[in-house]
Amino acid sequence: MDVDVKKSLEFNTTTWSNERRSPEDMAAAANEIRRDIIRMLVRAGSGHSGGPLGSADIFAVLYMGGVMKYRPEDMNWPNRDRFVLSAGHMAPVMYAALANAGCYPKEEMATLRKYNTRLQGHPGRDMHLPGIETSSGSLGQGISIAVGMAMSDRLVEKNDRNVFCLTGDGELQEGSVWEAAMAASHFGLDNFCWIIDNNDCQIDGRLPDVMNVYPIVDKCVAFGFDTIVVDGHDIADIYRGFDRFLENRKNGTKKPTAIVAKTYMGHGVSFMNDKFEWHGKPPSKDQAVEALAELAQMA
Numbered sequence: 316m317d318v319d320v321k322k323s324l325e326f327n328t329t330t331w332s333n334e335r336r337s338p339e340d341m342a343a344a345a346n347e348i349r350r351d352i353i354r355m356l357v358r359a360g361s362g363h364s365g366g367p368l369g370s371a372d373i374f375a376v377l378y379m380g381g382v383m384k385y386r387p388e389d390m391n392w393p394n395r396d397r398f399v400l401s402a403g404h405m406a407p408v409m410y411a412a413l414a415n416a417g418c419y420p421k422e423e424m425a426t427l428r429k430y431n432t433r434l435q436g437h438p439g440r441d442m443h444l445p446g447i448e449t450s451s452g453s454l455g456q457g458i459s460i461a462v463g464m465a466m467s468d469r470l471v472e473k474n475d476r477n478v479f480c481l482t483g484d485g486e487l488q489e490g491s492v493w494e495a496a497m498a499a500s501h502f503g504l505d506n507f508c509w510i511i512d513n514n515d516c517q518i519d520g521r522l523p524d525v526m527n528v529y530p531i532v533d534k535c536v537a538f539g540f541d542t543i544v545v546d547g548h549d550i551a552d553i554y555r556g557f558d559r560f561l562e563n564r565k566n567g568t569k570k571p572t573a574i575v576a577k578t579y580m581g582h583g584v585s586f587m588n589d590k591f592e593w594h595g596k597p598p599s600k601d602q603a604v605e606a607l608a609e610l611a612q613m614a
């Protein structure tokens with residue numbers, strides 16, 4: 316194998332501190348997350364490509380852009396903000412973000428979906444990977460857990476932690492999502508930030524063809540959320556969404572915030588872009604090499 320091709324498939328050791336960055340630097344971090352997603356998936360020979368690639372920009376800003384407060388060397392620090400990946404099948408993007416943020420060794424990404432790994436196909440709290448706050452993957456349940464965490468923080472412990480939760484948009488077809496949303500609003504959880512990865516795709520097709528969940532924004536507003544729509548591939552716009560949440564939090568609005576992020580499944584890899592067929596499959600070796608070459612050009 317060509318030396319450069321072999322190198323492109325290897326994980327590097329670069330990590331990123333968690334601080335406000337320029338859009339260019341933030342895009343570079345997101346690009347590294349995307350490349351690690353490809354590297355993980357081609358090794359595993361199974362797993363989800365589309366959603367993880369499409370949400371890499373959001374994860375970069377959240378973990379390496381100074382939005383969430385946490386200590387990479389101590390992910391059990393009691394005052395940390397929490398993140399729950401309700402769309403648990405998108406685990407590769409979370410694993411890549413945590414590794415690039417220095418929460419665990421990057422070479423461990425090579426173990427995705429292997430026997431006894433801490434990097435299971437869906438996040439498992441019992442695997443003790445730093446940064447995994449709860450097991451998730453049964454759609455609609457992660458957001459309910461996250462709202463419970465926010466309730467405990469806001470109403471019982473009265474601390475200043477924030478809780479972030481990302482759901483897919485196909486996931487909005489689960490009734491329990493809306494029960495959680497109703498509770499977040501009823502209990503005035505301005506410490507709760509709901510991110511909806513709105514790529515208009517799910518495993519079986521386009522959203523309106525499978526089960527129409529639109530209008531998403533109107534629904535979030537009706538459920539009592541301060542709702543903002545952002546371009547999920549525009550770093551400055553993603554910051555605009557999170558800044559709105561942090562401002563709401565600071566002002567004690569007693570309203571949860573929803574960020575509807577418009578994304579494309581598979582973004583960054585042209586042959587996957589906006590194709591729901593890439594929801595749940597990994598690239599072949601040749602496809603991985605092609606994807607990494609394209610991403611390297613963007614870097």
Ligand SMILES: [Mg+2]
Binds near residue numbers: 485514
């Ligand atoms: Mg989707």
